[in-house]
Every structure is written in C-alpha cells, then in structure tokens.
Amino acid sequence: MNDETSAARKRRMKVVVDLSRCEVFAQCVFASPTTFVLHGDEVLEYDPSPDEAAHEQVILAARACPVQAISIGWSEEPEDMEARVP
Amino acid sequence: MTEHLDSRTDRFTRGRVVIVGASLAGLRTAEALRQEGFTGALTLIGDEPHLPYDRPPLSKQVLAGRLPVEHTPLARLHDLEASWRCGVPAVGLSLADGHVLLADGQHVPFDRLIIATGARARPWLHPAEAALDGVLLLRTRDDASRLRARLAAGSPRVLIIGGGFIGAEVASVCRALDLRVTVVERGPAPLAGALGTVVGSIAAAVQRDHGVDLRCDTTVTTLEGDADGRLRRVHLSDGDTLDVDVALVAIGPLRNTEWLAGSGLAADPRGVVCDAFCRAIDERGEIQERVFVAGDVARWPHPLYPDELLSVEHWSNAVAQARTVAQNLVHGPAAYRAHTHLPSFWSHQFGINIKSAGVPALADQVLITQGSVDDRRFVAAYGLGGRLIAAVTFNQARMLPVYQALIEASAPLPIDFKASDRPSDTRPLPAGFPAAPQPSPTMAAPTRSRAEHAATSAMAMEHAASRTSLTSDAG
Numbered sequence A: 001m002n003d004e005t006s007a008a009r010k011r012r013m014k015v016v017v018d019l020s021r022c023e024v025f026a027q028c029v030f031a032s033p034t035t036f037v038l039h040g041d042e043v044l045e046y047d048p049s050p051d052e053a054a055h056e057q058v059i060l061a062a063r064a065c066p067v068q069a070i071s072i073g074w075s076e077e078p079e080d081m082e083a084r085v086p
Numbered sequence B: 001m002t003e004h005l006d007s008r009t010d011r012f013t014r015g016r017v018v019i020v021g022a023s024l025a026g027l028r029t030a031e032a033l034r035q036e037g038f039t040g041a042l043t044l045i046g047d048e049p050h051l052p053y054d055r056p057p058l059s060k061q062v063l064a065g066r067l068p069v070e071h072t073p074l075a076r077l078h079d080l081e082a083s084w085r086c087g088v089p090a091v092g093l094s095l096a097d098g099h100v101l102l103a104d105g106q107h108v109p110f111d112r113l114i115i116a117t118g119a120r121a122r123p124w125l126h127p128a129e130a131a132l133d134g135v136l137l138l139r140t141r142d143d144a145s146r147l148r149a150r151l152a153a154g155s156p157r158v159l160i161i162g163g164g165f166i167g168a169e170v171a172s173v174c175r176a177l178d179l180r181v182t183v184v185e186r187g188p189a190p191l192a193g194a195l196g197t198v199v200g201s202i203a204a205a206v207q208r209d210h211g212v213d214l215r216c217d218t219t220v221t222t223l224e225g226d227a228d229g230r231l232r233r234v235h236l237s238d239g240d241t242l243d244v245d246v247a248l249v250a251i252g253p254l255r256n257t258e259w260l261a262g263s264g265l266a267a268d269p270r271g272v273v274c275d276a277f278c279r280a281i282d283e284r285g286e287i288q289e290r291v292f293v294a295g296d297v298a299r300w301p302h303p304l305y306p307d308e309l310l311s312v313e314h315w316s317n318a319v320a321q322a323r324t325v326a327q328n329l330v331h332g333p334a335a336y337r338a339h340t341h342l343p344s345f346w347s348h349q350f351g352i353n354i355k356s357a358g359v360p361a362l363a364d365q366v367l368i369t370q371g372s373v374d375d376r377r378f379v380a381a382y383g384l385g386g387r388l389i390a391a392v393t394f395n396q397a398r399m400l401p402v403y404q405a406l407i408e409a410s411a412p413l414p415i416d417f418k419a420s421d422r423p424s425d426t427r428p429l430p431a432g433f434p435a436a437p438q439p440s441p442t443m444a445a446p447t448r449s450r451a452e453h454a455a456t457s458a459m460a461m462e463h464a465a466s467r468t469s470l471t472s473d474a475g
C-alpha cells in the first residue's frame, strides 16, 4: 500500500484493529499517539483513516503490536467509487 | 443449470461468484477469495448507499463525536477486481436458475453464491409510535449520524429502550456527554441476555455509578407524540411518565433473510441455517453445495456447543467465517474446513473494556475467578455441566487468551489454576439467564426443523472424521 503505483492512484491509508484480539498492550499508542488512544485503562480507540503525517508511525505501530491485531490497508480508489454509485 | 465449471482440479477457482451483502462479512469474503486464488468473476451486491464501513465505532467514538463518520469505511486488505451493485437490494433467489433477483428487476447469474446480508435493528413494535420524530434505531452509518446530531444538539433526557450492548454503549456515551439518560430493560439486569444476571448486575451497578437512570424489570407502555408528530413523553410499566425527545430502540436484531423467502433455503428472522462448512441447508434438510453463508446472518453448528446452532453478532466471527467460506469455496470439498472459530466479542462502555470468549448464554454456572468486582477488573468463568464454556473479562483483556485455550480444551469448572489475584469467594453461582434470552446469541427452536437436524448431524459427521482440530484465531 505504500508503493509508488498505489500512491499515484491516490489510495489513502486505512487501518483496522481486531479489538477481539487486541490485549491492550498499548504499544501502538506509544508508536503512533495521534492514531491510537487509550480511553480509560483498557479502552483502545483508533482513527481508521489516519492523517498522512501519521502514516509512518502507523506502520511502526502495526509492527510493534505483540498480537498482530493491526492491519493496514487502503481506501477504495475514486474510480471504483464512481463505478459503484448507481 | 448454468454451470460452466470444468472438471480440472482448479475448477473451484473459476466461475461466477456472487456475494449478497457488502459489509464486513461480504467484503472480507471477497478479499479472502482472491487471496486464496479465486480467478473467476466476482460480484458484490449491497443495498446501502455507502462503501463498506465498520459498525462498532458507531455506538462509541462516532456517537461521542471523537470520530467523524466519514472515517469509518473499512480498510481494503486485498485487491478485488469485483463488480459492485450497490444501493439496490436483492429481493429474490432462484437456486434452480442460479440467479439473484434485484429490486430494479435485474437478474444476476451465479455459479456459486455467498449470503452475507447480516442483521438489522428490530424496530419498535407499534408503527405509529416508531414513526414519531425522535424515535431512532442504531445499525447503520446514517442511523449513527441521526443519533449523533440529536445528542450533539443536547437533549433534556434520552430514553434507551433495551439494556443490551448497544443500549449500554449509547447510555455510556450519553453520560460522557453529560446528558440525562434513562435505560428501560424488561429483564432483571442490563446485558443479562448475553452475560446472565450475575455479571449483568455488576453492569447495572456500573451504569448507576455513572448516573444512568436504569430501570430493570420495566417496559415502555406508550411513546407519546405532540401534534407535530415529535416524541414528547414516555409511559413506563412502573407507572412513571418521563418527558423525552429522543428514544433509541435497542431491542435486538432481526436477520436480513426476507429476500430468501420462497428460495427453499432454511431461512427465517433467526438467520440462514448452514452446516459446519458454512454451506446453506434447504428446508428439506439438503445441503446446497453452491451456496455459502457468512457473518451475522449465519446459523451454524459448533463442535463445542453440539446441541445448538450458533448465531452471533460479533465482528470477529464475520471476519473468521469469511475466511472459512473463501477457503472452502476455492479449494473444494477435499479440503473443506469446519468453521470452529470460538465466538468472541468486545464492548466499550463506561470506560471498561468488556471482552467475551465462548457462549456465556448457554451456561448454567458462573464464578468470578480472578480480580475484583469492586474495582471493575475481573474475570468471570461460565460453565455448563461442570465444564468451562465461556469467559468474560472486565478490564482484563490480557487474561482472555488463557481462558480461550481452556474453553477449547473443555476444561473442568471450577478451574484448577493458580492465579495471584484469586478472589476469596470462588464458589460457582447459577449463571442466571432469563428464560428467554433477548437479544440472544443462540436460539434453539423449540422443535427442530429438518434443516436444523441436518446442520447438526452434518457437524457430528465432520466431527467424527475430525478433519480439523479446534483452533481460535487469537494469539
């Protein structure tokens, strides 16, 4: 998702956390504090559409997660969207 | 029959696959099909006017105003090269002709079909009251936007009908926004349908600590509107009358199966019956080899709960079942895998991370095995017939995988295990499930249909052959 072709196609980074798997170790919060936030001791919230400025940190957060609960993907390309709106 | 599949070993990777329901289960199945090597034509049909989005934030961060609803579309994890039919519902299915009928009259032909139409919020029972301005449901993005706008505008008092997870999460958001909120629950405690009255009464104490006006064993008798059709007042079975301008109806789900009426499949508001490999079963009890079911709409047999067909509203099941379906569809019968994912979910409310593994609602006993109820940090273990079948944690997420493994090993309860934070009283209590759990993760019909028999006996056969070992996706 971070190669040049996809950048050229204006894919935006998206992130998804499997909160059934997450054990709230909070490594992601340290790695990328603007995208992952703790609300209370164990309530992890995240922004599935992180700001471009946070992308590198989000990649580090995904690597740091000890239970691999964080997946990084992308949003659909605009062309796709147009084709879909009836 | 429009079958064009040839007889080579890769025949399962080709042909036309149609997925009905373009949300979590539908999207993840499509991605997994491509990942598994499906090279045929893929079509997704969805009735919502949005890209697939994630629902759990809707009753949490989105409602609280911490996350714009525009940020909820689901991450795409694999290229699809699919054609999408969105904004138009499927209204019929012909198995004989192999096509799905859309509301605009189009026929979409398939060689194999995946049913992933999920569930919707059960509407308020009185249509005239349900139509009042201010009476809302919460299942979709648009529902969340409507409710968010009401809460952001400020409300003298919010009424929540139903003390299940969605009702509790919305009550939590209301209190965080400093809004007055009344929760009306017809059972003895909130969350009791899913977690029983022992843990439910802890949830009740949490709600009251946070200033929720919680009324259990209470029902709404009338929702009253003004001359302009706006909600004004609610009458309760406890005799009270409250002025409210927003009422959230959170009384459980209905599975989206109306479009399957007349198809011959065993489908009703509880879901679509399928076997352990997620193949749909018809009303005669015959397996439909070409039709698979995934996500909230599925009712499937699980080897750990042999007397039941499970149907859950759990994010992780939609993701896991998508993988099972894709694997079975692409690799064919010789490589079929049973869907043995252990049900699990989370809920965020009142600053607590509630997590669950297994099916607590089937238990006859519960005991607090670790932590402290007063601190709202504990593990509750659920047993049936002396074996561990489920566990629920409040702010103890790290403990859950241990219990998951014990549940999968059918460990005896009480558990023989040395935890440093064992509470002093570890006697099991009756789990306390109301006679008719509602909303319920499992609902066994009083008398079994042919399809239900077929589903469970197919599972028994599979289990005997032990083609797969039990694994959870955790860890």
Ligand SMILES: Cc1cc2nc3c(=O)[nH]c(=O)nc-3n(C[C@H](O)[C@H](O)[C@H](O)COP(=O)(O)OP(=O)(O)OC[C@H]3O[C@@H](n4cnc5c(N)ncnc54)[C@H](O)[C@@H]3O)c2cc1C
Binding pocket: B020, B021, B022, B023, B024, B025, B026, B045, B046, B047, B048, B054, B055, B056, B057, B058, B059, B088, B089, B090, B091, B116, B117, B118, B119, B120, B138, B139, B140, B166, B256, B259, B294, B295, B296, B297, B312, B313, B314, B315, B316, B318, B344, B345, B346, B347, B348
């Ligand atoms: C507010 C809310 C909060 C939640 N919070 C949590 C949580 O904290 N933890 C957790 O584990 N789970 C949670 N869930 C449950 C989780 O979101 C669901 O389990 C998940 O969405 C199931 O995915 P699905 O694809 O099976 O079904 P759905 O998401 O219901 O998707 C089905 C799709 O099919 C479409 N459809 C229906 N009928 C037709 C038709 N005839 N033709 C075409 N399309 C059709 C629907 O419109 C929908 O888009 C929550 C759900 C809600 C609503």
Ligand code: SF4
Binding pocket: A017, A021, A022, A023, A024, A025, A026, A027, A028, A029, A036, A044, A064, A065, A066, A067, A068, A069, A070
């Ligand atoms: S690092 Fe992983 S386990 Fe820890 S809080 Fe983040 S997502 Fe959860």
